[in-house]
Structures are given as structure tokens and as C-alpha cells.
Amino acid sequence: MIEAQGLTKTYGGKTAVYNLSFTVQPGVITGFVGPNGAGKSTTMRMILGLDEPTGGTVTVGGHPYRRLPNAPRQVGALLDAKAVHGGRSARNHLRCVAQLSGIPQRRVDEVLDVVGLREVAGRRSKGFSLGMGQRLGIAGALLGDPQILLFDEPVNGLDPEGILWIRNLMKKLASEGRTIFVSSHLMSEMAVTADHLIVIGRGQLMADMSVRDFINTHSASYARVRVPDGEQAAREKLSAALTEQGAHVQPEDDGALRVGGMPLPRISDLAHDAGIRLWELSPHEASLEEAYMRMTQGAVDYRSTADHRAGLQQAGPVPPQGYAAPGPGYAPPMGAPGMPPAGPGVPQPGPGVPGMPPPGVQPGYAPPPPQGYAPPPPPAAPQAPAGAAAPAPREGETRR
Amino acid sequence: MSYPPQPSAPAPGAPPVPGAAPGRFPGAGPGLAPPPGAPAGGGYSSPIPIVRTHLGHAFASEWTKIRSVRSTMWTLGIMLVLVVGVGFLIALAMATDDWVGAPLLSGGLFGLMLGQICIVTLGVLVITSEYGTGMIRTTLTASPQRWRVLAAKAVVFFVLAFVLTTAACAITALIHSSVLSGQTVPEYEAGDPMFKDSVSDSGELIATGGQWFDATVGAALYVSLLGLLALAVGAILRHSAGAITTMVGFILLPLIIALFMQAESLRDVQRKLIEYSPLSGLASLFGIPFFDDADMGGWGLLGMLAAVTGGMLLLAFALLSKRDV
Numbered sequence: 001m002i003e004a005q006g007l008t009k010t011y012g013g014k015t016a017v018y019n020l021s022f023t024v025q026p027g028v029i030t031g032f033v034g035p036n037g038a039g040k041s042t043t044m045r046m047i048l049g050l051d052e053p054t055g056g057t058v059t060v061g062g063h064p065y066r067r068l069p070n071a072p073r074q075v076g077a078l079l080d081a082k083a084v085h086g087g088r089s090a091r092n093h094l095r096c097v098a099q100l101s102g103i104p105q106r107r108v109d110e111v112l113d114v115v116g117l118r119e120v121a122g123r124r125s126k127g128f129s130l131g132m133g134q135r136l137g138i139a140g141a142l143l144g145d146p147q148i149l150l151f152d153e154p155v156n157g158l159d160p161e162g163i164l165w166i167r168n169l170m171k172k173l174a175s176e177g178r179t180i181f182v183s184s185h186l187m188s189e190m191a192v193t194a195d196h197l198i199v200i201g202r203g204q205l206m207a208d209m210s211v212r213d214f215i216n217t218h219s220a221s222y223a224r225v226r227v228p229d230g231e232q233a234a235r236e237k238l239s240a241a242l243t244e245q246g247a248h249v250q251p252e253d254d255g256a257l258r259v260g261g262m263p264l265p266r267i268s269d270l271a272h273d274a275g276i277r278l279w280e281l282s283p284h285e286a287s288l289e290e291a292y293m294r295m296t297q298g299a300v301d302y303r304s305t306a307d308h309r310a311g312l313q314q315a316g317p318v319p320p321q322g323y324a325a326p327g328p329g330y331a332p333p334m335g336a337p338g339m340p341p342a343g344p345g346v347p348q349p350g351p352g353v354p355g356m357p358p359p360g361v362q363p364g365y366a367p368p369p370p371q372g373y374a375p376p377p378p379p380a381a382p383q384a385p386a387g388a389a390a391p392a393p394r395e396g397e398t399r400r
Numbered sequence: 401m402s403y404p405p406q407p408s409a410p411a412p413g414a415p416p417v418p419g420a421a422p423g424r425f426p427g428a429g430p431g432l433a434p435p436p437g438a439p440a441g442g443g444y445s446s447p448i449p450i451v452r453t454h455l456g457h458a459f460a461s462e463w464t465k466i467r468s469v470r471s472t473m474w475t476l477g478i479m480l481v482l483v484v485g486v487g488f489l490i491a492l493a494m495a496t497d498d499w500v501g502a503p504l505l506s507g508g509l510f511g512l513m514l515g516q517i518c519i520v521t522l523g524v525l526v527i528t529s530e531y532g533t534g535m536i537r538t539t540l541t542a543s544p545q546r547w548r549v550l551a552a553k554a555v556v557f558f559v560l561a562f563v564l565t566t567a568a569c570a571i572t573a574l575i576h577s578s579v580l581s582g583q584t585v586p587e588y589e590a591g592d593p594m595f596k597d598s599v600s601d602s603g604e605l606i607a608t609g610g611q612w613f614d615a616t617v618g619a620a621l622y623v624s625l626l627g628l629l630a631l632a633v634g635a636i637l638r639h640s641a642g643a644i645t646t647m648v649g650f651i652l653l654p655l656i657i658a659l660f661m662q663a664e665s666l667r668d669v670q671r672k673l674i675e676y677s678p679l680s681g682l683a684s685l686f687g688i689p690f691f692d693d694a695d696m697g698g699w700g701l702l703g704m705l706a707a708v709t710g711g712m713l714l715l716a717f718a719l720l721s722k723r724d725v
Contacts, residue, residue, distance in 0.1 A: 045537075048544075049540075050537055050725040052724060066544040067544075069452060070450055070453050071542065072542045079534075079537050079538070080537075082534055083533070083537045084534070085529060085533045085535040087469045087471065087529075088469055092464060092468035096465045099457055100539070100542040100543045102452075102453055104448065144448075145447075147443070147444040147445065177444040179443075
């Protein structure tokens with residue numbers, strides 16, 4: 001079990017991780033997903049006691065990592081594949097790591113077999129391919145036969161066969177009751193590997209839910225419903241009727257409604273009962289990858305130049321955002337079929353949650369762009385320029 | 401098993417954490433809860449017995465590390481070749497003269513002056529190669545008790561460097577003793593303080609037990625301390641080239657700077673620079689001090705070097721425990 005509490009890390013003026021809280025449970029694979037530079041590796045390093053958090057705490061099995069009496073026997077980690085001295089043979093590398101924690105030498109050959117490096121164990125790791133380096137790193141993580149395993153981007157550089165291998169290995173390790181925490185920037189990979197997801201973007205938590213929930217929430221099919229133009233009252237009436245029946249309704253910027261959690265015939269029936277004509281009633285599907293991209297788009301550190309061009313556009317009132325262009329980095333918490341819109345699971349924006357206006361006030365489901373997802377001033381002040389400039393461009397770019 | 405609601409859902413004033421709805425993931429999978437009675441850290445316990453780690457484990461690990469890379473073989477091999485080889489050549493060159501005008505074992509200094517660079521280089525590489533390759537993250541993950549790693553590195557390196565340097569110096573001293581003994585000290589030099597105690601009753605040049613000790617164990621200790629200082633500097637700078645350059649500068653710059661301080665007003669500074677330069681201590685241990693009336697002998701300077709090394713090591717320990725890796 002890994003528990004992070006308000007974890008924050010600042011390097012110089014740059015906030016890498018901000019107020020991150022999560023729990024990684026044993027027995028399941030927890031995917032740690034976010035774009036490059038989102039703070040995944042920083043978080044991993046803080047878990048392992050390599051970096052000292054600027055704020056907050058993180059414990060492994062109830063203790064800070066650096067207080068663990070024999071850490072490798074409790075926690076194994078693949079950080080980056082090349083965290084080895086290239087001049088040392090694979091076997092000698094594992095041997096010296098094993099000796100540090102009093103692991104018997106025959107265990108070295110065991111893990112070399114597990115990762116399939118027995119043949120090349122006597123070769124200097126400098127000549128290893130990226131995939132072999134990953135396997136060596138995984139062997140190092142498995143040395144102590146630990147109950148908690150951290151893998152930072154384990155599939156990097158692996159061929160399809162290797163990816164399948166690591167996927168099955170992690171599943172087997174998790175089924176033995178171990179805690180598996182694996183980071184990736186590929187949602188598609190995590191969707192098939194992980195049981196639980198922790199999504200971060202620019203150092204902040206964006207989602208913490210099971211993969212099934214994530215898929216339900218984000219790749220849900222939904223209906224686009226449009227009432228005749230100019231019939232504002234009808235639109236509101238229909239919206240209210242649908243919401244009352246448990247559907248999740250969000251207005252889109254062209255005046256249509258996005259209705260989730262309700263089959264099309266039922267929508268039609270309700271509209272008919274309410275005496276409202278429909279100009280459009282069409283089924284739509286959003287993919288998981290798309291949902292992830294949308295969720296993290298505001299949190300991508302390395303943006304293309306298209307943003308800068310748009311940054312020169314005049315900042316005017318931003319129209320309500322459509323489904324395709326939600327607010328930067330906003331994770332749509334709603335739209336999950338079968339999930340009560342006001343249930344305990346939906347975030348209840350309180351006074352202490354800036355940037356997330358109460359549902360009633362919100363025109364669309366996008367948060368006010370200027371706020372974006374950038375952290376509020378005090379701790380994240382250094383990021384402010386990027387955060388402030390980014391939202392407007394994004395809107396301009398993605399608006400339909 | 402359902403995940404407990406996050407105890408730390410956004411604190412007041414925290415930024416929005418969209419989508420991070422607390423307590424809404426019932427789908428984590430039933431039947432995956434850790435078995436009852438499992439250790440607090442998780443649901444798996446290894447069949448391999450867990451031992452309590454101590455400094456001895458770190459020694460074993462560092463010993464494996466230092467002998468499994470080529471840089472160790474190269475630096476120590478070159479050191480041996482330089483010290484013994486140059487010593488041998490000097491002995492050959494001096495053997496042709498009837499009287500060389502230097503203490504019996506002093507010829508070992510020149511080879512060791514070159515050999516010490518190898519020891520310094522190895523001392524730096526022992527720690528900076530871990531930073532350069534990223535191995536340090538693996539090491540400190542495997543041993544979060546960071547001081548243990550540095551302590552083990554320091555001890556293993558120091559012992560290895562000391563043993564091999566002593567051996568090299570001893571071989572050189574034996575060569576010099578066998579090739580050059582039997583020289584007769586001229587009358588006019590017998591009173592020179594340099595040859596105090598090293599002239600036998602029959603007027604021949606000899607080396608006393610103390611001189612033997614100084615030229616082997618003393619010199620090796622001195623050079624090994626320099627290597628240890630290099631290790632500390634490497635741990636502080638975390639960069640191979642930077643640390644090696646710093647150490648070479650530390651060894652050579654005092655003499656080079658002194659070379660250009662010929663002005664009368666700078667005489668005192670010049671003398672102090674020469675007298676306390678790292679090479680001065682080594683020369684004193686070989687019986688050929690830079691100044692006959694020096695404040696400190698070879699062992700005094702060795703003590704100073706030990707103090708400096710100890711201070712830098714303490715700084716290295718402090719920084720290692722504090723810094724991010």
C-alpha cells in the first residue's frame with residue numbers, strides 16, 4: 001500500500017507535483033497515467049525517497065521509504081532502464097544490488113531467468129538494447145521479491161512480445177496480492193493492463209478511479225439532441241425532463257444537448273411526452289483515448305506552436321464550450337451511465353474548490369477558461385504565465 | 401473491496417481536482433482484498449527470509465562494484481606500472497653515479513607523484529560514475545540509508561588504494577635499496593640534515609626503519625588520503641570531469657601559483673604555498689622536504705590532509721543525505 005498525502009514538489013520555481021493525494025491498493029495493478037512531464041517520475045522518485053517532497057508526505061507500507069529497515073525486500077522499483085553502470089555485467093549489477101539488502105546470490109540467477117537475460121548475464125550492460133535494459137531493470141525490481149512494485153514506463157522500448165510479457169508479469173504479480181504501481185503515458189496500454197487508474201496532469205490529480213469506471217465514464221456513448229432553433233424554453237424544458245429521469249444533460253455550444261445515460265428511444269419518448277419536437281437525435285461514441293486526451297490536453301507540458309499563434313487572439317468572452325472543447329484539462333466527472341448525477345461520487349464543489357463553479361451557475365460543463373486548471377496563485381505562481389496564456393489558445397484551436 | 405474515500409480530498413484553498421471524485425470507485429474488484437492477517441504493507445509476503453541490513457552488506461556490495469568495472473583495473477594497473485616502472489627507471493639512471501646526493505628511498509617520489517593522479521581519478525570515479533550512469537538511483541533505492549553507501553564506498557576504496565599503493569611503494573623501495581645501497585656519503589654531505597641518521601658507521605648511505613616506513617606506508621597513506629579527498633569531492637560535485645579537475649588543481653596549483661610569486665613582498669606567501677602544497681607532504685615523507693626548516697614534517701602535513709579530507713567527507717555525507725538524487 002502506498003499512500004500519498006498532499007504531495008508537492010517544487011524545483012526552483014517550477015512546480016512538478018502539486019497537492020497530490022492518492023492511495024495505491026494491494027492486489028491490483030494501479031496505472032499512473034499522465035502526459036510527459038506531468039510529474040509521474042517525480043512522484044515515483046518521492047515515493048522511493050530519492051527526492052524529498054517540498055510538501056506533504058508519502059508512505060510505503062505505512063512508513064516513509066527512507067525509514068524502511070530493508071527497503072528492497074518491501075519495495076522494488078524500475079525507475080529508468082539505464083539506471084545501471086554500463087561497464088558492469090548484468091549479473092554483477094544485480095549481485096551488488098542484492099548484496100546491499102542481504103539477498104542470497106542464487107536469487108540473482110532466478111530473476112535473470114524470470115526476465116530472460118540468463119544468456120547475456122555475463123555481458124556488460126552498456127551493449128544492451130533498450131528492451132534488454134528494461135528487462136534488467138525489472139530483474140532488479142524483482143530481486144527482493146517485494147510486496148510493492150513500482151514500474152516507471154516499463155513498456156518503453158519493449159517489442160510487442162515484450163509488452164505482452166510485462167503485462168502478464170504484472171498481472172501475475174498483482175494476483176499474488178502485491179501492490180503494483182505502474183506509470184505510463186499511454187492510456188491505451190493502461191486500459192488493458194491496469195485495474196485502477198490515477199491520472200495526473202501537470203502535477204495534479206485529475207482522476208482516481210477504477211479502469212471500469214473510467215471507461216464507463218469516459219467512453220460512454222451519448223446522444224446528441226437538438227430542439228428547433230430559437231425554442232429556448234423547449235430546450236430547457238426537455239433538459240429538465242431528461243435530468244429528472246436520470247439522464248445526464250449538458251448543453252453544447254451549437255444549442256444541442258448532450259445526453260448521457262439514457263437510451264435514444266427513451267429520450268424520444270420523454271420529448272414526445274413533453275410535447276417537444278426534435279430536430280436531431282443521434283448516437284455518439286467517445287473513445288477512452290479521446291477522453292484521456294481531452295482530460296489532459298490542458299496539462300500537456302510540451303505544446304505545439306499552434307498555441308502561440310492563437311495566443312495573440314483577442315481575449316473576449318468565451319462562448320460556452322462544446323463537448324469537443326471542454327475547458328482545459330477538465331475531467332468530465334459526469335456523463336457516466338448509471339451514475340446518479342448528484343450522487344456521492346460526483347464532486348461536490350464547495351467553497352474551497354475554486355475553478356469549479358457550482359453546477360447551476362455553469363453554462364457549459366467547461367470551467368471558466370481563465371481559471372483553467374492551473375493551480376491558484378500562491379503555490380503555482382510560477383506557472384501562472386503558461387496557465388493564463390494557454391486556455392485562450394486552446395479554445396480557439398479546438399472550437400468547432 | 402471498495403476504496404475508501406480519499407481522506408485528503410481537496411483541502412480548502414486547493415486547486416480543483418476535476419474528476420477526482422472521492423469514493424466513487426466501487427469497481428476495484430471484489431476478492432482482491434489482501435488476505436486477513438497479511439502484513440500491513442500489502443497482501444504478499446516473500447518466502448525468502450528478510451535479514452536486517454547493516455554496514456557489512458554495503459561493504460560487500462561496494463566491493464563487488466569496485467572490482468566489477470574496468471576503470472578500477474585501469475587506474476590501479478596504471479598506478480602500479482607508473483610507480484614501480486618510473487621508480488625502476490630512476491634507480492637505473494641513478495645507479496651509474498657514485499653518489500646521487502639523495503636519501504636512499506627518495507627516488508620513489510617521482511613515480512608516486514604520477515601514480516597519485518590514478519588514485520585520485522579512481523577515488524572520484526567510485527562515486528561520480530554512479531551519478532553519471534544513473535546507477536546512484538538504483539543504489540539509493542536499494543539502500544535508503546544513504547550514509548551507509550558513502551561510508552562503504554569510502555572504506556572499500558581507501559583500503560584497496562592503501563594496500564595497492566603500499567605494495568607499489570614497497571616494491572619501488574626494494575628496487576632502490578638493492579640498486580643504490582652501498583653508496584658512500586661524501587664527507588662534506590654527511591652533516592647535511594637530509595642525511596641525518598642515514599649514514600652508516602662505515603660511511604655508507606642506508607635507510608632507517610623510519611625512512612622505510614615513511615616511504616612505503618606513510619606515502620601510501622598520504623596518497624590514499626588524497627584519493628579519499630577526491631571521493632569526497634566527487635560526492636559533492638557529482639561530476640567526474642569537474643571533480644578530477646578540482647583535485648588535479650588542488651594538487652598542482654599551489655606550486656604553479658608559487659612559481660609566479662617572485663616579488664619580494666610575496667615571498668612569505670610563496671613559501672607557505674610551497675610548504676603546504678599537497679606535494680610537499682609527499683616529498684617530506686620521502687626524506688626530501690621542499691624546505692629543510694619547514695614548520696611541519698611529512699606526518700604533520702599528512703595530519704593536515706587527513707583533517708581536510710575528514711571535513712570534506714562530512715560535507716559529502718551531509719549533502720548526500722539532504723539532496724535529491
